[in-house]
Amino acid sequence: QVQLxxxxxxxxxxxxxxxxxxxxSGYTYSRYCMGWFRQAPGKLREGVAAIGTVGGSTYYADSVxxxxxxxxxxxxxxxxxxxxxxxxxxxxxxxxxxxxxxxxPILQVGAFRYWGQGTQVTVSS
Numbered sequence: 001q002v003q004l005x006x007x008x009x010x011x012x013x014x015x016x017x018x019x020x021x022x023x024x025s026g027y028t029y030s031r032y033c034m035g036w037f038r039q040a041p042g043k044l045r046e047g048v049a050a051i052g053t054v055g056g057s058t059y060y061a062d063s064v065x066x067x068x069x070x071x072x073x074x075x076x077x078x079x080x081x082x083x084x085x086x087x088x089x090x091x092x093x094x095x096x097x098x099x100x101x102x103x104x105p106i107l108q109v110g111a112f113r114y115w116g117q118g119t120q121v122t123v124s125s
Contacts, residue, residue, distance in 0.1 A: 002026045002114040004096050009119030012086055016123070020081040022096030022116060030054075033102035034079040035112055036070060038092035038121075045095070047107030049081060059107050064090075086123045093118040 008020040022034065035050035049070035050059045058070055069082040079096060097112035099105070 002029075002098055002100070004098060004114055004116035006094065006096050006116045006119040009094060009121045011122040011124065014087055014123055014125050016086050017082070017084045018086065018121060020083065020094055020096075020119060020121075022079045022081075024077040024079075024098060028077060029100040031101055031103065033099045033105035033112075034070075034072065035097045035099070035105055035107060036079075036081045037095045037097060037109060037112075038090075039095070039118075040092040043092075045109050047109070048094070050105035050107045051079065052103060052105050054103065057104060059105055061107065083121070086121075088123045088125045091121060091123045093120050 003025045005023050031054045033052050036048040037045050038048050039045040048061050049068055051070045067085045072079045095118045096116045098114040099112045
């Protein structure tokens, strides 16, 4: 079993930055993928960024390319999402997710097995 805990959310003005963290605990797989997703009120959960922990391949939604960066610290079992140039439309609850045994991440909700509880990000104009 894997537990994921997100942190780092908050309120920021447009153009500002936040860094989200996702700490994983419990069983540690030798190979897995991590992803960040977000869900705004009344909208479907959507993929933001993902990383393969072996090889480090990364994938981003078009809406965040050039602004968000996903990274990992394997020693700390932690994945980060650096969010720069934030826009009001980035406001949402952000969730991290893990898929064990994964080589290449797929930025889809159904491709991840374990989920955190989410952290709120609010960007004001």
